Amino acid sequence: xxxxxxxxxGIIVGSLIGLSVGNRLPERFKKTVMQTLGLSVxxxxxxxxxxxxxxxxxxxxxxxxxxxxxxxxxxxxxxxLGRWLKERFHSGSTTFVEGFVSASILYISGAMVIVGxxxxxxxxxxxxxxxxxxxxxxxxxAFASTLGLxxxxxxxxxxxxxxxxxxxxxxxxxxxxxxxxxxxxxxxGVLIIAIGINILELKKIPVGNLLPSLVYAVxxxxx
Numbered sequence: 001x002x003x004x005x006x007x008x009x010g011i012i013v014g015s016l017i018g019l020s021v022g023n024r025l026p027e028r029f030k031k032t033v034m035q036t037l038g039l040s041v042x043x044x045x046x047x048x049x050x051x052x053x054x055x056x057x058x059x060x061x062x063x064x065x066x067x068x069x070x071x072x073x074x075x076x077x078x079x080x081l082g083r084w085l086k087e088r089f090h091s092g093s094t095t096f097v098e099g100f101v102s103a104s105i106l107y108i109s110g111a112m113v114i115v116g117x118x119x120x121x122x123x124x125x126x127x128x129x130x131x132x133x134x135x136x137x138x139x140x141x142a143f144a145s146t147l148g149l150x151x152x153x154x155x156x157x158x159x160x161x162x163x164x165x166x167x168x169x170x171x172x173x174x175x176x177x178x179x180x181x182x183x184x185x186x187x188x189g190v191l192i193i194a195i196g197i198n199i200l201e202l203k204k205i206p207v208g209n210l211l212p213s214l215v216y217a218v219x220x221x222x223x
Contacts, residue, residue, distance in 0.1 A: 003120040003129025004162040008155035010137035015152035018144025034146040042196030048189025065213020075208030099147030103154035109188035111181045117162045121169025183217040
């Protein structure tokens with residue numbers, strides 16, 4: 001669990017730095033940073049999404065995931081958690097929920113989550129999660145400077161998801177199959193593109209409802 005704990009800590013530290021910096025930035029600077037962040041997230045998502053040759057299975061997983069997510073109202077549950085945290089900690093930030101949802105999905109939808117958590121749980125090698133902690137920490141600085149305190153609380157889903165995979169690692173070794181990692185990376189990339197589109201305010205996409213597509217991606221790869 002040490003890798004996940006460090007990862008969650010990195011997000012919190014990065015967020016606190018971002019909050020202190022963001023409070024000193026004029027609104028026009030924040031807007032530019034936000035747009036730059038959105039473009040960067042889209043580029044990262046595209047790189048991940050285009051890492052596979054077979055696109056049709058990815059589309060199928062996304063469609064099934066979207067239908068499942070809509071039925072389960074995943075986005076609504078994530079937003080409810082964000083609103084509860086906002087009220088619990090008396091935050092006046094108007095972007096608290098957006099920051100929490102966007103950062104949470106971004107930090108748990110990559111292949112490094114699976115690989116790092118399993119390595120940490122099986123052989124005690126947390127090096128991958130340490131690297132992820134640095135990446136997430138840097139991203140949190142940028143996110144929190146514009147989206148506020150909600151970004152810091154994305155450490156909670158990271159702790160829960162990565163921690164669960166770490167604890168169950170010996171039973172989840174099949175997730176390290178290259179086919180599974182490839183499918184998760186490509187599908188997660190599309191989710192990250194959607195986050196970028198939301199940040200750029202081009203269109204509001206309920207990214208949370210697409211999360212089940214990652215499960216379908218794993219099942220598709222195994223089958």
